[in-house]
Amino acid sequence: MKLAYWMYAGPAHIGTLRIASSFKNVHAIMHAPLGDDYFNVMRSMLERERDYTPVTASVVDRNVLARGSQEKVVDNIVRKDQEEHPDLIVLTPTCTSSILQEDLQNFVERAQLDAKGDVMLADVNHYRVNELQAADRTLQQIVQFYIEKAKKKGELPEGKTEKPSVNIIGMSTLGFHNQHDCTELKRLMADLGIEVNEVIPEGASVHNLKNLPRAWFNLVPYRELGLMAAGYLQAEFGTPFVDITPMGVVETARCIRKIQQVINAQGANVDYSEYIDNQTLYVSQAAWFSRSIDCQNLTGKKAVVFGDNTHAAAMTKILAREMGIHVVCAGTYCKYDTDWFKEQVSEYCDEVLISDDNAQIGDMIARIEPSAIFGTQMERHVGKRLDIPCGVIASPIHIQNFPIGYKPFLGYEGTNQITDLIYNSFTLGMEDHLLEIFGGHDTKEVITKGISADSDLNWTKEAQAELNKVPGFVRGKVKRNTEKFARERGLNEISLEVMYAAKEAVGA
Amino acid sequence: MTVAQPQPEGLTFECETGNYHTFCPISCVAWLYQKIEDSFFLVIGTKTCGYFLQNAMGVMIFAEPRYAMAELEEGDISAKLNDYDELKRLCLQIKRDRNPSVIVWIGTCTTEIIKMDLEGLAPKLEAELGIPIVVARANGLDYAFTQGEDTVLAAMAVRCPDKAPVAETEKHERNAIQKLLHFGKKKEDVVQEESEYADHPPLVLFGSLPDPVVTNLTLELKKQGIKVSGWLPAKRYTELPVLEEGYYVAGVNPFLSRTATTLMRRRKCKLIGAPFPIGPDGTRAWIEKICSVFNIQPKGLEEREAQIWAGLEDYIQLIRGKSVFFMGDNLLEVSLARFLIRCGMTCPEIGIPYMDKRYQEAELKLLEKTCQEMGVPLPRIVEKPDNYNQIQRIYELKPDLVITGMAHANPLEARGINTKWSVEFTFAQTHGFTNARDILELVTRPLRRNNSLKDLGWDKLVKEDAKV
Numbered sequence: 021m022k023l024a025y026w027m028y029a030g031p032a033h034i035g036t037l038r039i040a041s042s043f044k045n046v047h048a049i050m051h052a053p054l055g056d057d058y059f060n061v062m063r064s065m066l067e068r069e070r071d072y073t074p075v076t077a078s079v080v081d082r083n084v085l086a087r088g089s090q091e092k093v094v095d096n097i098v099r100k101d102q103e104e105h106p107d108l109i110v111l112t113p114t115c116t117s118s119i120l121q122e123d124l125q126n127f128v129e130r131a132q133l134d135a136k137g138d139v140m141l142a143d144v145n146h147y148r149v150n151e152l153q154a155a156d157r158t159l160q161q162i163v164q165f166y167i168e169k170a171k172k173k174g175e176l177p178e179g180k181t182e183k184p185s186v187n188i189i190g191m192s193t194l195g196f197h198n199q200h201d202c203t204e205l206k207r208l209m210a211d212l213g214i215e216v217n218e219v220i221p222e223g224a225s226v227h228n229l230k231n232l233p234r235a236w237f238n239l240v241p242y243r244e245l246g247l248m249a250a251g252y253l254q255a256e257f258g259t260p261f262v263d264i265t266p267m268g269v270v271e272t273a274r275c276i277r278k279i280q281q282v283i284n285a286q287g288a289n290v291d292y293s294e295y296i297d298n299q300t301l302y303v304s305q306a307a308w309f310s311r312s313i314d315c316q317n318l319t320g321k322k323a324v325v326f327g328d329n330t331h332a333a334a335m336t337k338i339l340a341r342e343m344g345i346h347v348v349c350a351g352t353y354c355k356y357d358t359d360w361f362k363e364q365v366s367e368y369c370d371e372v373l374i375s376d377d378n379a380q381i382g383d384m385i386a387r388i389e390p391s392a393i394f395g396t397q398m399e400r401h402v403g404k405r406l407d408i409p410c411g412v413i414a415s416p417i418h419i420q421n422f423p424i425g426y427k428p429f430l431g432y433e434g435t436n437q438i439t440d441l442i443y444n445s446f447t448l449g450m451e452d453h454l455l456e457i458f459g460g461h462d463t464k465e466v467i468t469k470g471i472s473a474d475s476d477l478n479w480t481k482e483a484q485a486e487l488n489k490v491p492g493f494v495r496g497k498v499k500r501n502t503e504k505f506a507r508e509r510g511l512n513e514i515s516l517e518v519m520y521a522a523k524e525a526v527g528a
Numbered sequence: 529m530t531v532a533q534p535q536p537e538g539l540t541f542e543c544e545t546g547n548y549h550t551f552c553p554i555s556c557v558a559w560l561y562q563k564i565e566d567s568f569f570l571v572i573g574t575k576t577c578g579y580f581l582q583n584a585m586g587v588m589i590f591a592e593p594r595y596a597m598a599e600l601e602e603g604d605i606s607a608k609l610n611d612y613d614e615l616k617r618l619c620l621q622i623k624r625d626r627n628p629s630v631i632v633w634i635g636t637c638t639t640e641i642i643k644m645d646l647e648g649l650a651p652k653l654e655a656e657l658g659i660p661i662v663v664a665r666a667n668g669l670d671y672a673f674t675q676g677e678d679t680v681l682a683a684m685a686v687r688c689p690d691k692a693p694v695a696e697t698e699k700h701e702r703n704a705i706q707k708l709l710h711f712g713k714k715k716e717d718v719v720q721e722e723s724e725y726a727d728h729p730p731l732v733l734f735g736s737l738p739d740p741v742v743t744n745l746t747l748e749l750k751k752q753g754i755k756v757s758g759w760l761p762a763k764r765y766t767e768l769p770v771l772e773e774g775y776y777v778a779g780v781n782p783f784l785s786r787t788a789t790t791l792m793r794r795r796k797c798k799l800i801g802a803p804f805p806i807g808p809d810g811t812r813a814w815i816e817k818i819c820s821v822f823n824i825q826p827k828g829l830e831e832r833e834a835q836i837w838a839g840l841e842d843y844i845q846l847i848r849g850k851s852v853f854f855m856g857d858n859l860l861e862v863s864l865a866r867f868l869i870r871c872g873m874t875c876p877e878i879g880i881p882y883m884d885k886r887y888q889e890a891e892l893k894l895l896e897k898t899c900q901e902m903g904v905p906l907p908r909i910v911e912k913p914d915n916y917n918q919i920q921r922i923y924e925l926k927p928d929l930v931i932t933g934m935a936h937a938n939p940l941e942a943r944g945i946n947t948k949w950s951v952e953f954t955f956a957q958t959h960g961f962t963n964a965r966d967i968l969e970l971v972t973r974p975l976r977r978n979n980s981l982k983d984l985g986w987d988k989l990v991k992e993d994a995k996v
Contacts, residue, residue, distance in 0.1 A: 021614040022599040023621055024578055031575040053637045053668030055552025058580050060935035070942035070990050073935065076916075079546055081669055085641065096547075103916060115574040116637045119605055146574070147602040416582075489740055520744055520962050524839060 026378045026398055028328075028353035028416060033114045034059060035154030036142040037075055039162065040110045042192045042221035046162075047074040047106040048142075049096055051089070051117040051124060054079055066422050067193060076100060080116055089122055097131035097139055107226045108138045108162070118146040138226075140165055152244040152328070153356060155192065159221055160248035163229055167256065170230035177234055184283045184290070185215040187235040187253075189261075190246030191222040196331065196415045197429050198222065204428035205241065208266070212279065212292060220249070233257040237282045241265050241430055243329040244354065260285075266430050267334035268438065269306050269342055272299075299432050306435035309443070310342050318446055319344040324385055326351040326373070326395040327414025331429070333364040335394050335413050338438060340368035345442075348388045349373055351381065378402075392445040397421070411445040477503050478513045486516055498523075539896055539906050541883065546912035549935045550857035550881055551584060551951065552577070553666040553676030554634050557595045558585040559955070560680055563736045566764045568628035569595035570618065572646070573636030594626060600638055611644050612653070619657055628659065630765040632680060635665035660765070662687060672881035674783040674858050674954060677736055681787040684761060685734070685795060688771040726753035728822040732769045732797070734760040734787050735780035737959060744960045745780065745805060752819055752826055760787070771795045778818055780805060780959060783859035785887035801887070803894040806860070807867030808836040808964045813894055836961045840871070843968035846975050848872035850928035853921075856880045856913050857933050858954050862888060864931070865907060866895040867964075868971065874904045876925050879913035929974060944987040946974040 033050060037059045040048035050056060060073040078089070078096040097109055111128055124141050132139045143161055144154040170176045186209055191202045202219060209216050217235035218228055238253060238261040240246040250261035260282050266275035273296045280292045300307050309315050323345050325336045332352045339345040350365045351373030352358075358374050365372060373384055382402045385393060393403045393410040397418050403410035412421055413429075428434040479487065490498050505522035506514050554577055557569040571577055578597040598618050603609040619631055635646050650661040664683045666676035733745070733756055746756045758769020771777075773796040779788055782804050791797045802817035803810050812833045819826040837844075852868055854861040856879025865875045885892065899906045910918075915936065922930055922945065930940055930947045937947040952970055957963045 021572075021604055021609070021618055022597075022601060023618050024597045024599045025593070026582055027575060027578050027599075030579045033576070034579065053552075054546070054672055055550060055554075055580070055668040056576060057549055057935065058551070058584055060549060061933070062583055064935050064938045069938060072919075072939045076547060080637070081546070085669060115576045116641065119638065119641050147605065150575075486740065486743060516743065516747060520747065523962050524836060524965075 024377075028376050028378070028396065028398070030151035030416075031115060032144045032146045032149050032151060032154035033112050033142075035149075035151040035156075036110065036112045036144055036158045038151070038192050038194050039155050039158040039221050040108075040112070040142075041074055042223070043108070043162070044223060044225045045074075045106050046108045046110065046226060047076070047100055047104060048110045048112050049093070049100060050075065050077045050112045050114055051093060051122075052077045052080060052112075052114040053116055054081070056114055056116070063193060066417075066419050068422070074104070074106065080120070085120075088120075089127070093122075093124070093127040094131045094134075097127070098134045101131075101135035101137050101139075106137050108140065109135065110158070110162075111139065111141045113142065113144065113146065115146045138165070138169075150356075152354065155245050156248045159189075159246060160252050162226065163220070163232065163249045164252055166226055166229035167232070176230055179234070180236055180286075181215060181217060181234050183215050184213070184286075184288045185217040185235045186279075187217050187232055187238045188219045189238050189240050189249055190242045190244075191219055192245060193222060194415075195242070195245070196328075196413075196417060196421065197423075197427060200423075200426055200428035201241065201430040201434070203426070204431035204433050205239070205266070207433075208276075208431045211295065212276065213290065214279070214283070233259060235259060236286055236288075237261060237279070239279070241330075243333070243357065243360065265330050265334050267331070267434060268338040269300055269304060269435050271334060271337065272431060272435065304432040304435045306342065306439045309439050310344070314443065315343055318443075320346050321392070321446060322346050322348050322388065322390040324349050324351075324388055324390045324393050324395070324399075325369070325413075326353075326381055326393070326399055328352060329354045329357055329361050329364075331414040332394075333361060335438075336365045336368050339394070339442065343442065348390060349384055351375065351384070392442075394442075394445070409445045411441045413441075477506055477511075480513060480515045482516050483514050483519050486519060539892060539909055541885075541909050541911060543911045544914040544917060546914070548856065548879070548881070548913045548915045548918075549933045551673040551933075552580055552668045553671040553673060553679065554581065554636060555584055555673060556666060556676030556680055557581070557632075557634060560632075560677060560736060560761070561594045563738075564630070564761050564763070564765055566629035566766065567594060567632055568622050568626055568630070569632045569634060570598050570622065571595065571634040571636065572598040572600065572615075572639050572644070573634075574600050574638050577636050577638075594628065596622070605638070605642055607642075612649055615649060616653055616656070619653060619659070619661070623657060623659055630660045630662055632662045632664060632683075634676075634680075635663060635667060637667045637669050640665065640667050640669055660687065672857065672859070674781070674860070675786075675882065677781075678784050678786045681734060681736070681760060681784060682790040684765075684768065685771070685787055685790045688760065688768045688795070690770070690772060690795075692770050692772075724750070724753065725755040726822065726824050728754060728824070729774065729776055730757040730770075730772070731755065731776045731778065731800075731818070731822075732758045732760060732771060733778055733780055734791065735784055736761050737780060738957055739763065741957050741959050741963065744962055748805075748811070748815060748960060749818065751828070752815060752824055754818060754822060754824065771797060774798065776800055776821065778802060778814070779887070780814075781860070782863050782888055782891060785884035788887050801890045803866070803891040804863045805959050806863040807870065807967065808833045808840075808961050809870045809898070810863055810867060810891075810894070811959070811961050811964075813890075817890065832961060836964055840964060840968055843965070843972050844871050846972045846979075847929075847968070850874075850975075851876060851925070852929045852931060852971075853918075853925065853927040854878045854880070855915065855918055855930065855932040855936065855950070856910065857950050860953050860958075861931075862891055862895055862909070864953060864958075864967070866891065866898050867967065869895070869898050869902055869904060869907075871968070872902065875907040876905075876927065877910055877918070877921065878907045879910045879918060881912065883909060883911045929971065942989045944989075946978065948974055 037048050040046050057077045060075055063069050063073045078093045128139050128141045142158050188205055191198045206216055238250045240250045240261055240263045253259045262278045264275040264278050266272040276292050323339055325332050329352050336347050336350040340347050347369040349371045350369040352361045353376040362372055378398050385402050393399050393408055394413045396414050396416050400410040427437050502519050502522040554571050561569050633646050646663045650663050654661045662683045664680040666679045775797045777791045777797045778800040788799050792799050800821050803813040805811040805814040812829050816826050851874045861878045861880045865878045931950050932947050934949055937949050940947045956966055958967050
């Protein structure tokens with residue numbers, strides 16, 4: 021048992037649901053107790069989804085506990101198949117069903133007899149993998165399922181596309197700025213003269229998965245999601261993949277050079293160096309920013325970075341290599357992929373922290389006292405408590421991290437966005453610091469008194485106590501309204517009764 | 529709107545598949561830890577439970593909450609680790625860091641399935657640690673959302689002291705709470721204060737409400753000369769009310785049927801079955817019922833109610849004649865529907881997770897009476913609803929307002945159907961005369977939004993009316 025207040029990566033089924041609901045016309049059925057379907061709430065709220073989240077539960081209740089699910093799961097799958105005609109239904113185990121050890125594979129096979137669409141069981145162990153690993157695995161599983169199906173039917177298209185083309189693998193629902201990143205990557209590919217063959221899983225149809233082998237290469241922008249699918253496609257079809265995250269000026273250039281190498285090896289004969297130069301020097305503002313005097317002021321400032329592998333590693337490199345900021349500690353909660361992270365960031369920071377215990381991370385931040393933090397929502401709150409500004413760079417995230425405006429983290433526009441994020445975090449910190457030195461914005465005493473300040477009315481102790489319970493931002497209004505009410509009635513003492521009577525009268 | 533003939537037969541109850549969306553009952557820790565200030569809630573479950581709490585409860589997690597997960601790992605599931613030792617280790621840590629007056633263990637689906645004997649372990653550990661440990665099995669296998677509070681309060685009811693510790697003082701000083709209240713006052717004042725109340729047996733109210741609402745309802749009863757001897761739960765665990773055999777109890781929320789049962793069967797209290805004090809009609813009926821049990825003639829209630837209704841008129845104008853559909857997820861549905869029907873709305877369907885017809889009897893009767901008086905058809909009450917079927921019915925009925933969970937709210941809005949998020953009713957202050965306006969503030973919000981955005985032509989924002 022572990023005492024936990026907060027967790028960075030969610031449980032495995034969240035990963036599976038993120039993949040399933042990213043595809044078009046794929047439905048997930050969770051084998052779960054009542055209340056476990058809050059994934060729908062998260063998707064509906066955070067992504068502000070207009071459509072119903074294609075996830076339902078086959079509810080595990082007392083009866084299921086006593087007698088097993090029996091027909092229930094099969095019936096639910098078949099029913100959903102008839103109601104919505106999805107292409108694929110993914111039966112999703114949860115922590116509860118893992119312990120019940122029902123033969124879910126058997127349910128899937130039985131349901132497949134009656135269902136028109138495909139049915140599969142997500143192969144994830146709840147107690148061994150987290151959200152990210154489960155998502156990676158589920159994506160690979162679905163890709164493999166449809167490649168094999170196409171093979172069996174002889175529907176697998178032959179050969180590659182005429183022009184160089186790419187599959188972008190790993191864009192998913194509830195992913196950090198994924199939608200904007202996807203647009204930016206498509207734009208980048210268009211600039212490079214590369215056709216986008218398929219984007220999976222976000223917005224993809226399972227019918228198109230058989231086309232995946234037609235791409236010249238696969239691009240996997242995020243370390244956490246898509247590598248297994250890319251690995252499978254490489255083993256099966258020899259499709260090479262590029263797994264350099266194009267985040268930051270240097271890494272974007274590195275990613276593009278790698279793409280150049282990969283497609284030239286297949287006879288494309290392209291040279292992107294001029295494009296990279298032009299973008300770096302004149303289009304993206306990030307390189308110019310690092311020369312500007314603004315950035316000079318940041319030199320040697322201390323920062324702490326924490327997040328998932330992709331974003332924490334890329335951010336550490338940007339801060340250290342592109343802006344001369346002193347990254348004291350870089351950390352990740354992806355404990356299962358530690359070696360990669362260490363290898364990526366070791367030369368750019370003083371220490372590396374691998375942990376998913378937020379108390380440990382909070383303590384580290386308190387000890388280091390950086391000028392800015394780049395982390396998740398949790399680090400933002402640590403920052404609030406310690407009065408240190410924080411830029412949010414990775415999940416877990418809240419609704420404000422699903423901006424409506426265009427805010428990619430990847431590609432050249434991404435470098436601009438990141439520059440703003442970093443710069444704003446630091447200047448805010450600086451401003452705060454200066455304000456402290458000079459004693460606040462405005463040191464003059466308030467001389468004008470509002471009507472509530474010189475009250476001629478007497479508040480009883482109870483009423484005063486009650487008033488103090490009213491949230492601060494409306495307390496003044498409640499006080500004023502109550503006193504107005506009392507004055508109008510010629511009362512000179514305000515008791516609890518008067519307070520409530522006033523509230524009823526004016527709706528204060 | 530069509531005004532149908534009041535149906536001669538009573539309410540109809542249906543039961544669907546139970547495929548509906550609601551919150552897990554462990555969510556009750558989010559408001560109970562705030563209510564009971566010296567408590568610590570330990571949820572013994574998996575990552576799934578923890579993820580739910582941290583996401584559903586949003587920012588509250590950051591205020592150093594007095595709740596945490598005891599996250600079960602593979603070793604716990606396969607019994608490689610000893611439950612007792614593990615819980616002892618964690619509870620010692622909690623005692624050291626927070627020093628609470630009570631630790632509440634919330635049992636979850638997982639502890640049910642692996643049959644972890646929490647009720648058996650708690651007394652042993654309690655003796656060793658010297659901190660009371662209360663066990664509540666608030667799991668998704670058995671309960672929905674607000675029923676979580678019911679399981680916790682039922683467990684607390686057993687812990688209430690059964691004798692006032694100060695027997696040697698005057699007879700009318702019945703319990704310790706009273707003594708606390710009178711602390712520092714002269715004896716004459718106390719006697720004088722006592723005389724404000726009618727002579728009636730002790731009354732204890734149950735249900736967790738924000739402190740201002742507690743004060744408000746207590747005052748309402750005081751106006752009728754009824755004294756509230758205690759409240760379950762109190763602000764602190766150490767202030768749980770005395771419950772002697774023969775005390776009267778009354779519930780303030782419709783989802784507290786286990787607590788009511790526990791109070792009757794195990795504490796030998798007498799339950800006053802009344803409608804719930806939600807809306808001015810409900811509040812009046814609640815007070816009247818309590819008065820009638822104590823043989824008190826209620827004073828000024830009729831005028832009071834009329835006055836509140838008059839103050840609500842501007843909001844009622846917005847909803848009069850409109851229809852409301854409850855998808856059902858928090859058990860407040862019947863009381864809210866009854867209030868809204870009194871406001872002049874019609875209600876084709878009340879979805880509800882669980883319907884205790886005995887505990888809610890008075891409320892159901894008032895609903896029926898309200899429908900008859902307002903001349904509107906009785907709603908169908910659908911227990912364990914099926915959200916998919918409900919959405920088909922919503923498309924057919926085209927209600928003016930759907931009260932629903934967050935999972936369906938945005939998709940329905942995108943299809944031009946007004947929604948109000950049901951969970952807000954759980955957290956808003958909705959009880960008593962004073963808060964009736966707050967309920968209507970919530971109910972009318974989407975309609976007021978529509979008034980501000982009208983003529984923009986933006987009601988339907990999905991390309992094709994897609995399948996559900």
